[in-house]
Amino acid sequence: MRKIVVKFGGSSLANAEQFKKSADIVRQDASRRYVIPSAPGKRFDGDTKVTDMLYGCYRTAEKGLDFTNQLRAIRERYNEIILGLSLDLSLDDEFEVIEQNFKNGAGLEYAASRGEYLNGKIMAACLGYEFVDAAEVVRFETDGGFDPEVTNQLMAARLETCERAVIPGFYGAEENGKVRTFSRGGSDITGSLAARAICADMYETWTDVSGFLVTDPRIVKNPETIETITYRELRELAYMGATVLHEEAIFPVRKEGIPINIEKSLMNSEIGFGRKVLQVFEDQGISFEHMPSGIDTMTIYVHQSEFEEKEQQVIAGIHRAVQPDFVEMESDLALIAVVGRGMKSTRGTAGRIFSALAHANVNVKMIDQGSSELNIIIGVENRDFETAVRAIYDIFVITQM
Numbered sequence: 001m002r003k004i005v006v007k008f009g010g011s012s013l014a015n016a017e018q019f020k021k022s023a024d025i026v027r028q029d030a031s032r033r034y035v036i037p038s039a040p041g042k043r044f045d046g047d048t049k050v051t052d053m054l055y056g057c058y059r060t061a062e063k064g065l066d067f068t069n070q071l072r073a074i075r076e077r078y079n080e081i082i083l084g085l086s087l088d089l090s091l092d093d094e095f096e097v098i099e100q101n102f103k104n105g106a107g108l109e110y111a112a113s114r115g116e117y118l119n120g121k122i123m124a125a126c127l128g129y130e131f132v133d134a135a136e137v138v139r140f141e142t143d144g145g146f147d148p149e150v151t152n153q154l155m156a157a158r159l160e161t162c163e164r165a166v167i168p169g170f171y172g173a174e175e176n177g178k179v180r181t182f183s184r185g186g187s188d189i190t191g192s193l194a195a196r197a198i199c200a201d202m203y204e205t206w207t208d209v210s211g212f213l214v215t216d217p218r219i220v221k222n223p224e225t226i227e228t229i230t231y232r233e234l235r236e237l238a239y240m241g242a243t244v245l246h247e248e249a250i251f252p253v254r255k256e257g258i259p260i261n262i263e264k265s266l267m268n269s270e271i272g273f274g275r276k277v278l279q280v281f282e283d284q285g286i287s288f289e290h291m292p293s294g295i296d297t298m299t300i301y302v303h304q305s306e307f308e309e310k311e312q313q314v315i316a317g318i319h320r321a322v323q324p325d326f327v328e329m330e331s332d333l334a335l336i337a338v339v340g341r342g343m344k345s346t347r348g349t350a351g352r353i354f355s356a357l358a359h360a361n362v363n364v365k366m367i368d369q370g371s372s373e374l375n376i377i378i379g380v381e382n383r384d385f386e387t388a389v390r391a392i393y394d395i396f397v398i399t400q401m
């Protein structure tokens, strides 16, 4: 029998009505054998996701303050779902354990993970599927890093024993049982891990947004959807936006960066210059995004948030390592990725992008295209970001319609 792993986002499980629709989707195809639920998301604009309620509740607990009301509100979210589905299920014991663990300082990640855990219990009861705790099958190392190989082995071995199962998304545990979570929206990761482990025929992810959008709907109104997307494109997009799979798909996406211009005459003939500079970033645990260079200049793009607190150490380190003539920093830049497999075989993509930007009066600060020709990265000032995205969207989508 075919094996499909199916993941539901928080908005698809936000209340009983949505939950029912999701369960019906699973029942429609007997091959949908492994189900990955998120925690209940927003029921309406302005509502709070259960994950955020859990973070808030645990922060109160951590301060030694009374968190009864906050925990009760979370419990009500679940009870509303259980009641609406007419399930014969009580989470009372679970909530007692959670309350106790909050008091004992189980950690913020443990707290957040309960959103998926409890929703998994409900989903399993609703479908009559086995519940597999993600803490058993998704393994993190003691420093919090994810261990893909051990996870794959554990997950494969465990899922082999069950024909149908619900595995909550977003979390796992260290070998000693300490619960760890992925970054926000991480239920998608769990879904793909399960799909890999069981060699699924298909991995489906269901959300309330239909398809991948060509660009960010917050900037361009009602953008077109992408009909088919390759893994590599998806990866490029996910990397730039990190939310592609689990939120509105974002085509050109913004990542704030700081370029650091390093200038030294005769840099070009100094072998090892680049390595020494990059070593400084490595020593500070900062990853770099792009590194365009001139004959006597080198520019390194890094994330503003990662860099800010280490600025002094990095600058001092560069001075020590390569004695530059000049080091300059700029902030508040935005990177836009234009991604597409069609680029490789078409001429003029770059030309069109840059003439569109020129017409829109946007100054381009950085250009990067790798040999894969799958994407072109463009750095612009933050204040030009939205204008630039619209101009690019217009030139490729609007003018072609």
Ligand code: ASP
Residues within 6 Å of the ligand: 009, 010, 038, 039, 049, 051, 052, 115, 169, 170, 183, 184, 185, 186, 187, 188, 246
């Ligand atoms: N519930 C988590 C979050 O809100 C993970 C997820 O939904 O995928 O980020």
